Amino acid sequence: MPKDLNKEKKVDPASRVLSLVSHKLKTPLSIINGYTEAILSQLKPEEKETFNAKALGDISKQGEKLAILIDKLVRFSSVSNLTQEDIKKQEVNVKGLFSSAAAACVLRDDSLSIMSSDATIRRQGPSIDIKCPPEATIYADKALVSIALEELLDNSIKFNNNTIKKIKLFYYEEDDKNILAVADNGVGIKEEDISLIFEKFYQVDDFFTGQIEGWGLGLALVKMIMNIHEGTISVRSQYGIGTIISLRFPKQ
Numbered sequence: 001m002p003k004d005l006n007k008e009k010k011v012d013p014a015s016r017v018l019s020l021v022s023h024k025l026k027t028p029l030s031i032i033n034g035y036t037e038a039i040l041s042q043l044k045p046e047e048k049e050t051f052n053a054k055a056l057g058d059i060s061k062q063g064e065k066l067a068i069l070i071d072k073l074v075r076f077s078s079v080s081n082l083t084q085e086d087i088k089k090q091e092v093n094v095k096g097l098f099s100s101a102a103a104a105c106v107l108r109d110d111s112l113s114i115m116s117s118d119a120t121i122r123r124q125g126p127s128i129d130i131k132c133p134p135e136a137t138i139y140a141d142k143a144l145v146s147i148a149l150e151e152l153l154d155n156s157i158k159f160n161n162n163t164i165k166k167i168k169l170f171y172y173e174e175d176d177k178n179i180l181a182v183a184d185n186g187v188g189i190k191e192e193d194i195s196l197i198f199e200k201f202y203q204v205d206d207f208f209t210g211q212i213e214g215w216g217l218g219l220a221l222v223k224m225i226m227n228i229h230e231g232t233i234s235v236r237s238q239y240g241i242g243t244i245i246s247l248r249f250p251k252q
Contacts, residue, residue, distance in 0.1 A: 025070050033063040075147065076217045079224055087141040087228055091252075094136040094180060098169040101149035102128040105157065128153065131170040138178045139252040140229055145180075148225045151218040152182040152245055160186035176251050177231075183244040189237040197235070198223045222247070 036059050047053055105128065138145070149169070156167045168183040189197060200220045222245075226233045229249055237243040 025066075026074070029063060029066055029070060033060065033067060036060045036063060072217065076221050079144065079147070079221060082144075082224075082228055084228055084230070087144060089139055089141055089229075091137045092140055092142045092145065093134075094138055094171045094178075095130065095132040095134055097138075097142070097145055097149060097180070098130045098132055098171075101146055101153055102130065102169065104146075104150050105153045127164075127166055129166070129168045131168065133171065136171050136178070138180070138249045140249055144225045144228065145247075148222045148247060149180070149182070151222050155218055156182060156184035156186055156243075160184060162186070174248075177248045178251055179246050179248050181244055181246040183242065185242040188239040188241050188243055189235065190239050191237075194235050194237065198233075 036056055040053070040056055040060060043053055153167065153169075157165060162185055164185075166185045168181075170181050170183070172179050172181070198219045200217055223233055226247060231247060231249045234246045234248065235243065236246075
């Protein structure tokens, strides 16, 4: 039976470009990072304080940052082509989602701490406080919701110039919705910017003058994930005080 071309999945041209660029960059960067790490591991103790060693260390750190940025591009381009038929919905434990997303952020920044009733990691620096009934569940694609939570947590950390960064993950029910929320004590968002933050490549950067790392794709990605789930996303923010972003999932 001939293929119906009209029913083929449409691919956003911009997403196709992002996917191509990210994949083209990934291989050469992995080689650069691999050789840099190998050279650093072979340095003798007396060589580690030389200019060359310090330069290699800086190259390695910047290479790791680029690798993270490219992974985010790959992730965005992959999710942007998904439809409701592509995702795998199931009953997912919310506290488990919160804990795994927080743990992923801890791996990227070991100054973070997680506080919950069943596990506490004590370190100096920002804290992620988890508040959720152990039995709470949502009907969703576990991998995609994890991505959304990690993006929101990353933003809560990056856009926060407080000495003590406080982040809360909490769950509640409202009417026919299960709600996952991320609250922070960061810089907040001006009212006129709230309608813009979900656009691709947009960043609210008043406090940091262009120094925030990232593509400005995180919240656009979160919105796509919520659209696929037929859910919604809402923002409450007070500029200079903090922000609460809520993900509203329909009950099964």
